[in-house]
Amino acid sequence: MVVAPPSGAAVNWTVRRAVPADAARIAEINVDGWRAAYRGLIPDSYLDGMRYETLRERWATGLRGHTDAASMFVATGPDGRIEAYAFVRSVRDEADRHPVHATGELCAIYADPRRRGTGAGHAVHQAALGHLAAYGFRHVVLWVLTGNGPARRFYEAHGWSCDEVEKDGGIAGEWTPEIRYSRPIQESKM
Numbered sequence: 001m002v003v004a005p006p007s008g009a010a011v012n013w014t015v016r017r018a019v020p021a022d023a024a025r026i027a028e029i030n031v032d033g034w035r036a037a038y039r040g041l042i043p044d045s046y047l048d049g050m051r052y053e054t055l056r057e058r059w060a061t062g063l064r065g066h067t068d069a070a071s072m073f074v075a076t077g078p079d080g081r082i083e084a085y086a087f088v089r090s091v092r093d094e095a096d097r098h099p100v101h102a103t104g105e106l107c108a109i110y111a112d113p114r115r116r117g118t119g120a121g122h123a124v125h126q127a128a129l130g131h132l133a134a135y136g137f138r139h140v141v142l143w144v145l146t147g148n149g150p151a152r153r154f155y156e157a158h159g160w161s162c163d164e165v166e167k168d169g170g171i172a173g174e175w176t177p178e179i180r181y182s183r184p185i186q187e188s189k190m
Contacts, residue, residue: 013123018072023060025082027052033110041147046172069135075123084111084120086128096141104137133185146177
């Protein structure tokens with residue numbers, strides 16, 4: 001699927017489901033994305049200690065075990081290089097479940113920090129929500145570090161609302177407050 005960029009972006013992104021062979025590039029984006037987004041929000045020692053190799057093995061294992069509803073999507077540019085990914089599944093925590101609607105969760109979404117603003121994140125976001133909608137989910141949640149202003153603005157621009165529900169993410173022994181966002185997905189378009 002090719003996703004046109006939002007206005008102002010310069011790249012048409014091709015989005016597809018991730019496969020285990022994508023794990024190395026996903027790990028790079030994961031580590032680089034964390035280091036760019038969370039510096040000052042979680043301990044530097046934790047960010048500096050992240051290793052591509054460790055995450056590559058974790059992602060490869062995870063990608064081999066995905067079910068239909070739990071899926072990861074990647075956005076590739078004209079050169080075929082993966083520049084963003086998003087992972088969705090059914091909601092993990094019962095407390096996050098909508099009282100009426102089937103609830104999914106956006107568990108992760110990252111773009112290579114050098115590709116921010118190009119529409120890569122938008123492309124995988126749209127594909128991931130469209131995937132959940134195709135599996136009958138009508139409500140979706142996500143958790144974001146409270147202090148991550150750029151991510152919160154991205155979500156709000158994509159129709160997410162802050163629920164004002166907070167929890168402690170507890171990364172590297174530090175208090176890392178997270179806040180929940182949610183939105184309906186029945187009108188999501190791929």
